[in-house]
Amino acid sequence: xxxxxxxxxxxxxxxxxxxxxxxxxxxxxxxxxxxxxxxxxxxxxxxxxxxxxxxxxxxxxxxxxxxxxxxxxxxxxxxxxxxxxxxxxxxxxxxxxxxxxxxxxxxxxxxxxxxxxxxxxxxxxxxxxxxxxxxxxxxxxxxxxxxxxxxxxxxxxxxxxxxxxxxxxxxxxxxxxxxxxxxxxxxxxxxxxxxxxxxxxxxxxxxxxxxxxxxxxxxxxxxxxxxxxxxxxxxxxxxxxxxxxxxxxxxxxxxxxxxxxxxxxxxxxxxxxxxxxxxxxxxxxxxxxxxxxxxxxxxxxxxxxxxxxxxxxxxxxxxxxxxxxxxxxxxxxxxxxxxxxxxxxxxxxxxxxxxxxxxxxxxxxxxxxxxxxxxxxxxxxxxxxxxxxxxxxxxxxxxxxxxxxxx
Amino acid sequence: xxxxxxxxxxxxxxxxxxxxxxxxxxxxxxxxxxxxxxxxxxxxxxxxxxxxxxxxxxxxxxxxxxxxxxxxxxxxxxxxxxxxxxxxxxxxxxxxxxxxxxxxxxxxxxxxxxxxxxxxxxxxxxxxxxxxxxxxxxxxxxxxxxxxxxxxxxxxxxxxxxxxxxxxxxxxxxxxxxxxxxxxxxxxxxxxxxxxxxxxxxxxxxxxxxxxxxxxxxxxxxxxxxxxxxxxxxxxxxxxxxxxxxxxxxxxxxxxxxxxxxxxxxxxxxxxxxxxxxxxxxxxxxxxxxxxxxxxxxxxxxxxxxxxxxxxxxxxxxxxxxxxxxxxxxxxxxxxxxxxxxxxxxxxxxxxxxxxxxxxxxxxxxxxxxxxxxxxxxxxxxxxxxxxxxxxxxxxxxxxxxxxxxx
Numbered sequence: 001x002x003x004x005x006x007x008x009x010x011x012x013x014x015x016x017x018x019x020x021x022x023x024x025x026x027x028x029x030x031x032x033x034x035x036x037x038x039x040x041x042x043x044x045x046x047x048x049x050x051x052x053x054x055x056x057x058x059x060x061x062x063x064x065x066x067x068x069x070x071x072x073x074x075x076x077x078x079x080x081x082x083x084x085x086x087x088x089x090x091x092x093x094x095x096x097x098x099x100x101x102x103x104x105x106x107x108x109x110x111x112x113x114x115x116x117x118x119x120x121x122x123x124x125x126x127x128x129x130x131x132x133x134x135x136x137x138x139x140x141x142x143x144x145x146x147x148x149x150x151x152x153x154x155x156x157x158x159x160x161x162x163x164x165x166x167x168x169x170x171x172x173x174x175x176x177x178x179x180x181x182x183x184x185x186x187x188x189x190x191x192x193x194x195x196x197x198x199x200x201x202x203x204x205x206x207x208x209x210x211x212x213x214x215x216x217x218x219x220x221x222x223x224x225x226x227x228x229x230x231x232x233x234x235x236x237x238x239x240x241x242x243x244x245x246x247x248x249x250x251x252x253x254x255x256x257x258x259x260x261x262x263x264x265x266x267x268x269x270x271x272x273x274x275x276x277x278x279x280x281x282x283x284x285x286x287x288x289x290x291x292x293x294x295x296x297x298x299x300x301x302x303x304x305x306x307x308x309x310x311x312x313x314x315x316x317x318x319x320x321x322x323x324x325x326x327x328x329x330x331x332x333x334x335x336x337x338x339x340x341x342x343x344x345x346x347x348x349x350x351x352x353x354x355x356x357x358x359x360x361x362x363x364x365x366x367x368x369x370x371x372x373x374x375x376x377x378x379x380x381x382x383x384x385x386x387x388x389x390x391x392x393x394x395x396x397x398x399x400x401x402x403x404x405x406x407x
Numbered sequence: 408x409x410x411x412x413x414x415x416x417x418x419x420x421x422x423x424x425x426x427x428x429x430x431x432x433x434x435x436x437x438x439x440x441x442x443x444x445x446x447x448x449x450x451x452x453x454x455x456x457x458x459x460x461x462x463x464x465x466x467x468x469x470x471x472x473x474x475x476x477x478x479x480x481x482x483x484x485x486x487x488x489x490x491x492x493x494x495x496x497x498x499x500x501x502x503x504x505x506x507x508x509x510x511x512x513x514x515x516x517x518x519x520x521x522x523x524x525x526x527x528x529x530x531x532x533x534x535x536x537x538x539x540x541x542x543x544x545x546x547x548x549x550x551x552x553x554x555x556x557x558x559x560x561x562x563x564x565x566x567x568x569x570x571x572x573x574x575x576x577x578x579x580x581x582x583x584x585x586x587x588x589x590x591x592x593x594x595x596x597x598x599x600x601x602x603x604x605x606x607x608x609x610x611x612x613x614x615x616x617x618x619x620x621x622x623x624x625x626x627x628x629x630x631x632x633x634x635x636x637x638x639x640x641x642x643x644x645x646x647x648x649x650x651x652x653x654x655x656x657x658x659x660x661x662x663x664x665x666x667x668x669x670x671x672x673x674x675x676x677x678x679x680x681x682x683x684x685x686x687x688x689x690x691x692x693x694x695x696x697x698x699x700x701x702x703x704x705x706x707x708x709x710x711x712x713x714x715x716x717x718x719x720x721x722x723x724x725x726x727x728x729x730x731x732x733x734x735x736x737x738x739x740x741x742x743x744x745x746x747x748x749x750x751x752x753x754x755x756x757x758x759x760x761x762x763x764x765x766x767x768x769x770x771x772x773x774x775x776x777x778x779x780x781x782x783x784x785x786x787x788x789x790x791x792x793x794x795x796x797x798x799x800x801x802x803x804x805x806x807x808x809x810x811x812x813x814x
Contacts, residue, residue: 061468061492081754082496082512085468087489105489108515110754112792148754158814163805172792174802177751179814182805193809200811344584347488347517347555385519385579385792395581398570398589402600404607407565407586 004075007067010046014038014212017315026073028129030210037209037312039252040071040216048260053231061085063117063220069256070121071216077128079153081110083120085224088377093345094358097372099235101361103348104225107383111148111176113141113351114221114381118245121217122206123149132156135203137183137190139242139303140169141382146206147176158203160190165303168386186298188309208243209312218246222253225377226263233268235374238360240353240381241272241281241327242307244316251319268377269325271370272316273360275300276329278308281316285327290314301332302352304381326369334359336390343384351387354380411482414474417453421445421619424722433480435536437617444616444719446659447478447623455667460638468492470524470627476663477528478623484535486560488517490527492631495784500752501765504779506642508768510755511632514790518555518583520548520758521628521788525652528624529613530556539563542610544590544597546649546710547576548789553613554585565610567597572710575793593705595716615650616719625653629660632784633670640675642781643732645767647760647788648679648688649714651723658726675784676732678777679723680767682707683736685715688723692734697721708739709759711788733776741766743797750791758794761787 014023016032017039023029025040032038047068059065063083072078086108094101106114119142126134135158136146143159150157157178161170162185173180183190197203205211226233233254239247247270257263272281278298284291292313298306310316320327339355342348350358357378364370421430423439424446430436436445454475466472470490479485493515501508513521526549533541542565543553550566557564564585568577569592580587590597604610612618633640640661646654654677664670679688685705691698699720705713717723727734746762749755757765764785771777 058465062494082494082515084491084494084515087469087491089489108489108491111756112790148750148756151751152754168792168796170803171796171799172756174799175747175750175756175791175796176754178802180803181807181809182803184807197809197811197814201814340582343555343582344558347559347583349518349555349579349582383519383790383792384582385575385790389575389578389582392578392581395585396577396587396589400588400591402588402604404604407604407608 004064004078006075008050009071009073010042010068011071012041012043014040017312028131028204029212030205037215037315038212040212042069042256044256044259053262056227063120066220066223069219069223071213072121072124072128074128077124079120079124079127079149081116081120081148081152083109083116085228088228089348091342091346091348094361096365099372099374099376101376101378102234103350103354103378103380104221106379106381107351111141111144112383112386113145114218114246114379115142115145117220118214118217119145119149119206121213122211123153123155125213126155126204127153131204133158133201133203134206135159135194135197136206137187137194139187139306140165141304142208143173143178143180144169144176147173147178151177158197160193162186162190166388187307208245214245215249215252218249219253221246222250223257225250226253226257231263233263234377235268236271236370236376237268238271238273238357238376238378240302240305240356240379241274241316242305243310244272244281244312246379247272247319248312248315251323267323270320270323271325271360272320272327273357274305274327274329275302275335275356276331278306279329280308281310281313282327282329284313284317285320290317302335302356304351304353305356328360328364330356330359330363334363338362339384349384350380351382351384353382354378411471411485413482415457416478416480417449417475418478419448419450421447424719435538435611436619437612444622444722445619447619449476449663451663451666460669463634470527473627473630476626476630478620479528479531479535481535484531486527486531486534486556488523488527488555488559490516490523492635495635496755498749498753498755501768503772506779506781506783508783508785509641510757510761510785510787511628513786513788514758518548518551519790519793520552521625521653521786522549522552524627525621525624526552526556526613528620529618530560530562532620533562533611534560538611540565540608540610541613542566542601542604543613544594544601546594546713547572548711549615550580550585550587551576551583554580554583558584565604567600569593569597573795594714615652621652622656622659625656626660628653629657630664632657633660633664638670640670641784642675643678643777643783644675645678645680645764645783645785647709647712647763647786648681648723649712650717651679651688651719653786654679654726655719655722658730674730677727677730678732678767678771679727679734680764681712681734681736682709682742682763683738685713686736687715688717688720689734689736691720691724692727697724709742709763711758711760712763735767735771737763737766737770741770745769746791756791757787758789758791760789761785
């Protein structure tokens with residue numbers, strides 16, 4: 001409902017994430033000529049002159065409070081479903097030292113996942129640049145977010161999911177007004193179909209990092225964290241990593257904030273969390289590679305991070321290394337166990353991808369790569385309500401009359 | 408993660424909602440001696456002297472910013488899972504006159520429903536008053552909320568659902584650490600079992616209005632609306648009405664705000680929305696009764712408002728009448744149609760109970776009881792993701808290769 005005020009904007013140009021070649025702002029772009037993601041650049045000193053941290057704190061607690069750091073030029077092009085600042089929830093029961101264990105609950109965003117951050121920005125920019133048809137490959141959540149924002153903006157949307165995507169996700173995407181296909185293959189196979197539709201029908205390709213603005217939306221996770229931590233960032237960030245836009249985006253946010261002097265000192269160590277059944281980034285990190293190989297026979301209960309090949313692999317690996325972080329993989333049984341513990345003991349029902357970060361926290365505390373004295377933020381990237389839960393027959397009863405003496 | 412600051416509190420006493428008889432604050436209470444809900448009363452002039460509207464606006468955007476209006480005495484007893492201020496989302500496509508059509512999206516709260524507001528307060532007060540075992544009858548969402556907060560506070564919880572409660576809801580409650588039963592009956596039958604457990608095992612009964620603090624939590628919907636509308640309330644509020652705690656709570660909030668002079672003039676007309684398959688309040692309203700009769704053979708897709716008998720019926724009817732509002736019922740097909748339209752056209756996936764308010768808005772615009780020039784707030788009480796969606800075969804395709812020429 002919020003009326004978004006006009007504010008000055010500061011995008012100067014885009015540049016190739018690999019070569020640094022410049023591209024003009026305010027034009028429709030996909031990948032760079034080298035096939036790499038395009039990165040949005042700003043007049044950071046202009047931002048610093050236009051707005052202060054104190055001023056930000058008096059604005060509504062949503063993603064658009066960071067307007068000067070975002071690409072949308074005209075307020076009327078903002079397509080919004082209420083992108084509230086997501087809460088930080090402490091898992092006190094998992095604390096073993098001086099450090100705090102904190103979940104950032106991204107499941108509170110529109111369509112129930114952090115995909116809303118990227119897609120509200122991509123769709124708003126698509127609107128600003130005159131696009132009317134959007135397409136996307138998805139493991140579920142990105143498709144729902146794109147469909148919701150596209151429908152709200154009066155655009156058509158076409159979504160392609162692996163055929164084993166849970167029915168709840170496929171129906172959600174359709175309910176949001178998109179045309180959806182179940183594709184015989186994984187997300188990279190879906191991506192190929194989007195590419196063909198782009199050629200044939202002129203669809204705008206909203207795939208992860210194939211358009212420049214989803215990173216800018218995901219960047220707000222970093223801006224928000226800095227803001228919520230009173231511009232003193234936590235020690236470690238554990239991030240469930242599929243396409244990695246959020247990790248890249250947060251790292252970009254921290255660079256921009258450092259550049260304008262709003263944060264100082266050591267930045268958080270960025271930890272890319274994957275599943276042992278699909279861990280291309282972990283393998284590349286461990287082997288000291290710049291790029292990751294395609295992961296064969298990818299499988300994990302955490303479908304959102306079942307991404308065998310990430311186009312931004314080198315950007316993820318750069319951020320992890322520059323931050324002195326690492327990449328790590330956790331097995332599915334540890335993911336499910338962490339999910340159960342967090343909901344049962346702390347009331348925090350995480351999605352499997354989010355639970356993977358808790359499993360990774362436990363694993364790396366054990367390994368010594370994380371210290372109990374470090375404050376760690378775990379990203380719960382979607383509401384746990386979208387995912388099937390186990391039967392839990394030990395906690396669900398049907399016998400009547402109730403035998404109170406047994407309780 | 409937020410550390411809640413100590414703040415002055417202003418509860419003076421509780422009083423019987425029917426007779427006005429006074430009960431002491433800071434003691435454990437259920438119903439009054441006449442079997443009526445107890446209402447919490449405050450030193451309102453004390454609140455007015457302690458805090459201003461401007462001061463509130465500088466506090467974090469969550470339910471606890473209204474601490475002076477709430478019963479919890481000591482900050483350490485607050486049990487929180489991040490009760491953010493829920494966003495207002497305009498449905499511009501449903502606007503036909505000068506009035507705005509706005510959804511308040513309560514699905515963003517912990518455990519995905521507005522039940523979190525009442526239960527975070529009830530559990531915090533239970534903690535403050537030394538309770539360790541909680542029980543509740545539920546159609547699903549209240550049980551999940553109670554279980555989550557109880558688990559977080561280290562309490563045991565026991566939950567009773569009608570046996571046709573969707574599996575997703577029953578599992579969610581169990582995942583949050585409660586012991587759950589599927590009961591052969593409706594929610595009032597579940598309530599009888601809780602009553603028996605209370606006698607036998609000393610459970611604290613958290614049923615709607617059978618403890619005094621869920622209303623105080625739900626009251627924050629009214630405080631928040633006033634705050635978000637800059638202390639100029641909308642013309643009409645459409646509220647999906649089962650037990651009615653939220654409607655009663657909002658009306659109480661408006662009285663308190665009026666008393667201290669923070670709002671002036673005409674209050675919103677309160678509209679109680681029910682389903683034609685379970686409409687006891689509508690029948691009582693139409694017949695000019697003070698109390699509602701038990702509704703027989705209750706059925707509706709909107710399970711949350713399938714409440715055949717509400718213990719606070721007279722309080723609901725009072726609020727509706729005092730506000731010059733009304734009660735109305737909508738059929739299930741209109742509910743499902745409204746849900747589809749809102750998600751497809753506006754990106755707003757509502758729960759069936761929330762969609763009932765949109766269906767009621769459309770129906771009453773037609774009937775003339777609501778004018779197109781009135782600004783109306785519709786309460787979406789839970790995330791639409793918790794509810795089964797239809798197959799939508801016209802929007803979901805499996806054929807490959809894709810025939811692009813058909814698109």
